[in-house]
Amino acid sequence: MADYAIILDDLAVQMRLGIHPHEAAPQRVLVSVRLTVDYPKTPDADSIAEVLDYDTIRDGIHALAGGDGFALQETLVERIAAFCLTDPRVRAVRVRSMKPDVYPDARVGCEIVRGR
Known part of the structure; x- marks a missing residue:
């Protein structure tokens, strides 16, 4: 068998993500897989x-x-990981989401690893 790492890094999407009233509007989220x-x-x-x-x-x-x-970012990364694992060739997946615009001095995110 041949093992490869497929990487999608810092995909920028606009989406609703968060619990605060100011997060009701779509915001920029960076996703890495x-x-x-x-x-x-x-x-x-x-x-x-x-x-x-x-x-x-x-x-x-x-x-x-x-x-x-x-x-929650935790829910987002879980859903992305589950989607990736629908391909039977995927043995493991690491998913990271980052909200880069929440704070002026930091990015906030969540990362998980899932496998078979």
Whole structure:
């Protein structure tokens, strides 16, 4: 088997995320995902059909961001991780969300690791 890390880093989405009244409007959220992916063999045909297409992960995150929103970052990262693990080749996933504009002097976020 061939193990690869697929990385989507600092994807910026606009979404409702938070518990405070000022967070009722969509805000910028940065999402990073690192997937450990098992392929049955080393991809040698140089074809997207052999590998996990990261467009799928990006599109899934955009779909979640376009929904009703979340109160907690913990819920957001759990949903993203669950979505990523629907691909049977994904052995583990690390998901991080960051709200960069909540404070003028810091970013706030949440990170989880999930696996099979």
